[in-house]
Amino acid sequence: MNEAQITVIGWIAAEPYYTVTGNGTPFLSLRVGFTPRRYDRQTGQWQDVETMFLTVNCWRTLADNVNASDLKRGQPVVVTGRLRIRQYEKDGQWRFAAEIEATTLGHDLNRGTAAFRPIQRGTALSEEDRREAQQVADQWALGGPLPDENDESTETEAA
Template sequence: MNEANVTVVGWAAADPTYVVTANGVPFLSLRVGCTPRRYDRETGEWIDQETQFMNAVCRRSLADNVQASQIGRGTPVIVTGRLRVRQYERDGQWRTAVDIEAATVGHDLTRGTAEFTHTRRASLTGQEPRAA
């Protein structure tokens, strides 16, 4: 597998956008920001670098779970997934957008606490899943 997988530690830069597509697939887009910090040995201080923004794209059960998890603007998050860089044209200028096709999204527990609730997957056969 020659995929560029990344993990981003940052915060939700805006409230997520949640929709259900015409095909019935839940979809959520989350704008994530992160500000790298570097230690300056000469001054003995931490210096903030330029803030980077990217979109975390969530589908299906991940989209539903992120929507239900009270992730809103300013929430510290960790996102893992496949990196996608795309170019598009707006107002006659080419721009670059960075997306993460999210495999996982979670609260950054170094910055606070969270409660976890298991969700039940829908059974394809209509039978109850086996007990572990």
């Protein structure tokens, strides 16, 4: 595999957003924040560096499992997946967003405990599913509200 893999240890910064795409593929998006720390030799103290936030996209079985795991804002997590850098336009300027297409996601067991329940496997993604997920991820990047899963206008636009 020649794709950039990344592992992030952080916390859930916003409640996860779960939906099923128009093709019936489960999708979950969430924000993970992390604050790197550096040791300052002059002061002998650890210093927090600026907090960073990444969008994490989960598909199929992983999306269903994360949704069923009742992950909440503020909980510590470990995420591994493929790093994706996307370009988008906002206010007439081109910007970039770093995202993780997650292959694994779970609670950080260094900070708590969890109970494991095994499941069955799912199917492949379609191009339409990927486009729908990109629209959801754009909402994180643009800082706007995510679509309400009960909003009929969202279903009409996605169709």
